[in-house]
Amino acid sequence: MHRLLLQRRWLRAIALALLFTLACLALARWQWDRRAERVAAIELVRSNYDRSPAALDAVLPAGAASLPAERTWTPVAVSGQYLASSTLLVRHRQHGDDGYGYEVLVPLRLDDGRVLVVDRGWLAPDPATADAPSAVPAPPRGTVSAVVRLRPSEPVDGRGAPAGQVQAVDLPGTVRAGVAASAGAATAQRLVTAAYGELEDGTEQPAPSARPPAAPLEPSQDEGPHLGYTVQWLLFAVGAWVFLVVHLRRAAYEADVAAGRRERRAEVVVRDPDRVPTDEEVEDAAVEAMIAHARREGERQLGR
Structure with a gap:
């Protein structure tokens, strides 16, 4: 077999098997890393989603540049006044089995002067135009208290959107620009850019007469197919290596038979693996083996 390994075609086969193995290992590592990220996200939901509401400053102090990853989905109690004129719609958001629509973002001016963006829910597109909703329920007026779950700012999307709409909850970018356009630069400067709040259903006081449907009760905890x-x-x-070894052993056997170093094995064809071969089948196989042996002996005698 070692002679075969030195043949160019088998060297190529080994090199291809090695490259294929490295590619498979890289893809396996990539899938494992994706699973680890998904498991970490699920752990955040399990750890934080059902906690008792905390004070905003205890989770996200004033001036914080970003929301600590371990605080994602943490419920906080907030109080302030909605800036209804600065409502923004986030495009292309899926809501369960209802398809794609719009998330409704409304800035909430907190009692300490900061402005926290609150996701009040989801609206379907206008069925007549398949575009923005024809009407957006207004938030409660005056001082409002509510519980929201904190989520980090989303990455910059880079795509444009119509006035009053954004492609992502990019707090330092498009969301701040939208707030500045409607409420002024001073209000936009007070915007909390480290996180926004997803409203917990039924916690707004006073209760609104109408509101967008809430987000699903809880984020999915499905790990996905990454482990598989x-x-x-x-x-x-x-x-890849099992396939290579099997073919290499087969080639070595054929080479030994051709060189006369080994006799070809008699092969008995059995159509049904549960059936015992008949006497005729055994005899046929033996005759074929004898003929093959006689042919090799004749060739050897002629070679002398």
Whole structure:
């Protein structure tokens, strides 16, 4: 077999198997990392989602540049006045089985003067135009208290949007610009850019006469297919070498038979693996083996 390993075609096969294995291992690692990220996100939901509401300053102090990752989904109690004229709609947001629509963002001027963006819920597109909702329920007037779950600012999207709409909850960018356009630069400067709040259903006091449907009761805790894909790529990596070894052993056997170093094994064809071969099948296989042996002996005698 070692002679075969030095042949160019088998060297190429080994090199290809090595490259294929490295690619499979890289893909397995990538899927494992995605699973680790998903598990970490699920742990945040399990740890924080159902906690008792805390004070905003205890979770997100004034001036904080970003929301600590371990505080995502933490409920906080807030109080202030909604800036209804600065309402923004986030485009292309899925809501359960209802399809894609718009999240409704309304800035809430807190009692300490900061402005916290609150996601009050989801609205379907206008069925007549398949565009922005025809009407957006107004938030309660005056001083409002509520419980919101903190979520971090989203990455910059880069795409444009019609006036009053944004493509992502990009707090330091498009959201701040939208607030500045409607409420002025001074209000926009007081905007909390480290996080926004997702309103917990039924916690607004006074209760509004109408409000957008709330977000789903709880984020999905499904890990996804990443673990299965990781195992799949590892099996592919092992399978490449099993395939190579099987074919290499087959080639070595054929080379030994051709060189006369080994007799070809008699092969009995059995159509049904649960059936015992008949006497005729055994005899046919033996005759074929004898003929093959006689042919090799004749060739050897002629070679002398």
